[in-house]
Amino acid sequence: MSIRAGEVEGPLGEVLRVMMASEPVDQERSAAEQREENAQLWRASLEFVVRPAPEGVTTEDLEIPVKGGTIGARIYRCEGAVGTHVFFHGGAYWLGSVELSDIHSRWLAKLSGVAIVSVDYRLAPEHPYPIPIDDCAEATAWLAANGAELGLDPSSLSVGGESAGANAAAVVALRCASGDGPRLVAQVLSVPLTDWLDAAIYEAEMDPRCTPTAADITLARRHLFGEAPRPEQMLAASPLRAVIPDGMRGIKTMIMTNQFDRLRDSGQAYAQLLLREGVEVTTYHAPDIFHGGTGMTALSASACRYEAVYAAYVRETHRDPHCYGSCRSLGAAIWVK
Known part of the structure; x- marks a missing residue:
């Protein structure tokens, strides 16, 4: 067992002790039923685990055309917002939504001064690979082409997300860097899943304080890639195993990890890979949070700081894409009252 x-x-x-003592996911129930139960539990707990939404943030819902239909998105902005950050929520590709990450998106908009566009990409298993990631890529391209009509600034565009959303953001950034997408100024990867082929993330013997569990990761893989996952598909969705295109050197990168996270090591390995390839990378590590704990801002000063670091990096890279070095010391400097 690996002890952190x-x-x-x-x-x-x-909270973690309660989570670890809870019953495992009921495999006899459909993903849709489990998803709705999860959403209800999160809504019921919001006032206890997430700090109230800030004032002064306006929202606008929109529909974005994608292959096979349309997906929803929501714009968050404060007066004088500069640039556009496209955000992809977490949830293992089969949970989560724009609505459930609403307060987090409001805080990102408030703290960064950048317009945040949160994307409701379609979820597995109803929409298996590559649909969720393609939705994120197509939404980013659509916003680059049409954002000005919405009062956004598509000339200063970045992507980011949490967990599965960070995986999608990393793949989108690689595609854009290869010329298959718009120009990006930055990407922010919070607790990213970077390697679906990493055997370590599926090993049961690990510090029990680490989340997600091996069963959680295995379930996410099955929902996204099917009962018999094809290695070539998992490889295509694994940024850590990608050939890094030259264009990535123009995309400034923040990679954020947590100590008690099964995905920690592969996230940090991706930061090292990008550094070796000449990409300007800033890292932030929370030494006292588990995967998912960063959203529990009503319970944790560390979670508030984590959210502020994300927003500060977005602010720095959009307000002056060439001057963002101050973010390197944010780990010890930023607190949110």
Whole structure:
């Protein structure tokens, strides 16, 4: 068993113990039924685990055309917003939504001063690979082409996300860097899944404080890639195994990891890969949070700081794409009251 140094922060430790003691996912129920139950539980817990939404953020819902239909998205912005950050929510590609990440998106818009566009990409298993990732790529391209009509600034465009959303953002950035998409100024990858072929993320013997569990990762893989996953598909969705195109050197990168996260090591490995390829990379590591704990801002000063670091990097890269070095020291400097 791999034991991680340190402890999960205060109240988050209590939440984690409850999570670890809960019943495993009922495989006899449909993904849609499980998804709705998960959404109901999150809504019921919001006022206890997530700090209230900030004031001064306006929203606008829109529909974005994609292959096979349309998907929803929501724009968040404050007065004087500069640039556009396209955000992809987490949820293992089969959970989550724009609605469930609404407060987080509002805080990102408030703290960054950048317009945030949160994308409701279609979910597996109803929409298996490559549909969710393609939705994210097509939404990014559509916003680059049509954002000005919505009052956005597509000339300063970045992508980002959490967990599965960070995986999608990383793949989208690689496509854009290869010429298959618009020019990006930055990507922000929060607790990213970077390697679907990494055997370590499926190993059951790991520090029990680490989330997601091996069963969670296996379920996500099955929902996204099917009962018999094709290695070539998992490879295409694994940025850590990609040939890094020269265009990536023009996309500034923030990679954020948590100590008690099964995906920590591969996320940090991706940062090292990009650095070796000449990409300007900033990293941030939370030493006392588990995967998913970063959203519990009502319980954790560390989670608030984590959210602020994400927003500060977005702000720096959009307000002056050439001057963002101050973010390198944000790990010890930023607190949110």
